[in-house]
Amino acid sequence: MARNIGSRYTAHQILGRGSAGTVWLGEGPDGPVAIKLLREDLASDQELVGRFVQERTALLGLDHPHVVAVRDLVVDGNDLALVMELVRGTDLRTRLDRERRLAPEAAVAVVADVADGLAAAHAAGVVHRDVKPENILLDMEGPIGPGGSHPALLTDFGVAKLIDTPRRTKATKIIGTPDYLAPEIVEGLPPRAAVDIYALATVLYELLAGFTPFGGGHPGAVLRRHVTETVVPLPGIPDELWQLLVQCLAKAPASRLRASELAARLREQLPQLAGIPSLEVDEPDSGATEEERSYGDADVPQASAGEQPRRRGAVSLVPGAAPDSNRDTHTSMRVPAPDELAGGARGTARAPRAAGQRRPGSARHKAEAVRKRRITLGVTAVLLVAVLGVGGWLATSSDGAEPDPAGTTRSVSPVP
Incomplete structure (x- = not known):
């Protein structure tokens, strides 16, 4: 159903939904556009x-x-909308899926490509603050680039900053x-351009590995x-590329x-990357410990019984908003206290596994564990019954019978 957005559009x-609003295919004075209509509240x-x-x-x-x-x-x-260039293609998350x-x-x-776009934004004093595959669009009508890639464009500039107002998100x-x-950001410092570099390096790691370096749980x-x-x-990747990744994932922004x-x-x-095939690694175990589950915001929605678990991080950008799309990947969480961040010594993230290696937290691994426990419990029960049976027989023999010289057993009555 068509609707007017202002007097010009x-x-x-509907092209997609998110916790902050809905993206529409629209028409303006100069032709087709994408319109991000923010929620009424x-x-x-x-x-x-x-x-x-x-x-x-x-932004303009x-x-x-x-x-x-x-x-x-x-x-x-009641309309608050960003009118954007229409990119005919898909987002990077869809391709990764x-x-x-x-x-x-x-x-x-x-x-x-995305780094080029960020360079222009940073030069203009704009920090994106939410670089991720969902916000990277692939122009399917553009020229084919190295490795068969389509031109990549970064979208949703300004949305995180607009939502991040004192009334909606406290300092904590x-x-x-x-x-x-x-x-x-986790430590509560204000976002600078370096946060976009860290996020983009995380995206590169995910494109190569199929999972993010610190995600899961x-x-x-x-x-x-x-x-x-x-x-x-x-x-499986050249050392020079790996060193570049490590530098951009440095904990210190200045590095x-x-x-x-x-x-x-x-x-x-x-x-030097031409012809190198996709990596063959599997995601490390992402099961959260009890300590990890207790760490974070109690308001983060969890999957209920019988519900498919949401993709990691899939919680609402706006506090109190019900997620309505698999593109909802923002979160509002409390800033961790210093003692929580220092709760464990610095270490190395869980190593990826070789392709095909069974993950401890996988469904098949869990099924095998349950089967082994059932076998163990069954054997234990049989042994326990056998032990109790022998014990009962011995007790009966000692209390009410004694062997005769011929080797048979005869009852012994108590002497009155």
Whole structure:
């Protein structure tokens, strides 16, 4: 059903939903556009509307081939919307869901494009704050690049900052997506450009491995790993690329490369990556301990009995919002206390397993464990019954019978 957005735009068809709003395919004076319509309760927040208007100049000024351009910002009654360039393609998460991982050449080409876009944004003083595969679009109508990759564009600039208002998130809260949050965000420091580099390096790791370096389990446990664990090597990629990843995943923001440096260094490595196949590694065990499950925000929704478990980190961006899409990957969590972050010595993240190696937390492993426990309990029960039977027979023999010289047993009556 079509609806008017302000006086210049018409929204025709829903393209996707998220906790902050809905993306529509729309039409404007210059042709097709994508319209991100924020939720009505957000539009009624006057503080957020004011921040929205303040960000207008910065967002409209972002013009780069690898950034989804914001064409207009609409404030009209209950409508609060970002009108954006329409990219005909898909997002990187959808491709990962289909292929699980990319060949190194294609992965590096995609991330280099995004780094170029971030360099332009950072030069304009804009920090994205929510770099992740969901916010990276692949232009299927663009030219084919190295490794068969399509041009990548970064979208959703400004959304995290708009939502992160004092009324909605106190100083003790974190806005972001757990798997991609830089350690300084977890520790409560203000977001700078380096947080985007850390998140983009996490995306590159995920494109190569098929999983993020610190993800898995309760979101609170994920946050803790960002601060206390170091990333483990991925077998099968050139050492130079690995060292670049490690530098951009450094705990200290100052140790990371700038976006322009990262883009240049990645493109330098493309020739030596040609022909290298996708890595063959499996995700390490991601089961959370009792300590990890108790760490984090009690408001984070958990899967109920009989419900399919949500993809890790899949909790709402806006506190109190019910997730309505598998694209809901933001979270609002409390900032961990220093003693919690220091609860364990710094260590190395769980190592990836060789392809085909059974994971301790896998369904098959759990089924085998249950079967073995049942066999053990069955054998124990049989032995216990046998022992009790022999014990009862001995007790009966000693209390009411004694053997005669012929070897038979005769009853012994008590002497009156």
